[in-house]
């Protein structure tokens with residue numbers, strides 16, 4: 001297997017009396033879909049936040065390309081090629097898909113005046129959506145007029161457009177119907193096929209096995225199992241999450 005792209009080693013994080021992470025480990029390799037699973041409160045979101053610069057670990061190490069890094073914040077992590085698609089999407093609902101793709105990173109025509117170059121943004125957005133096989137009914141409609149699945153695709157496209165290394169997706173299909181869910185899973189595979197690593201947090205075990213190459217399991221703030229999706233069943237995943245399987249080498 002290739003060298004890890006992004007790694008957490010012995011990460012601890014406490015919120016008041018709650019020890020959210022207790023020496024957690026995590027490994028993502030280049031160009032794979034790796035699912036991060038665990039019961040409610042296992043520490044998945046907290047771990048993802050430490051790996052994407054939103055939270056600073058109390059102790060432990062984050063390594064990017066084999067070298068220890070300390071992210072100053074999410075923007076610092078983004079600069080290093082790490083993007084996150086949040087559960088609440090964080091889209092601007094009154095803006096169209098192209099404007100959302102460039103939200104906070106607008107292309108200006110004449111930098112001193114900060115005139116937005118909508119033409120360039122529209123063209124680049126259309127290319128980005130095309131490349132990912134995303135078809136929207138109306139590119140100039142505010143995203144509030146899109147379906148939940150289409151909005152999710154815009155959020156994923158935005159992360160992928162800027163991520164050179166890793167995209168974290170926290171429950172990207174949670175609010176979606178069956179067809180839309182399938183579209184987002186296809187999109188995740190296409191992102192992986194472009195060489196970008198996808199880290200998927202999901203409570204949907206069949207979905208995890210359908211789309212992930214590997215699965216890492218967190219329980220009570222530490223990694224308890226690392227599994228190859230093709231050799232694993234839903235029962236084994238549930239067993240690992242609930243304490244029935246604890247691989248000694250997972251730490």
Ligand SMILES: Nc1ncnc2c1ncn2[C@@H]1O[C@H](COP(=O)(O)OP(=O)(O)OP(=O)(O)O)[C@@H](O)[C@H]1O
Pocket residue numbers: 015016018019020038039040041042043044045046047
């Ligand atoms: N900002 C915070 N302040 C206080 N406690 C927190 C905070 N964030 C997380 N926690 C606690 O840390 C623990 C781990 O939470 P986390 O959200 O990382 O788990 P999770 O595995 O993502 O859970 P879920 O699947 O329910 O989203 C929980 O007990 C949670 O209540």
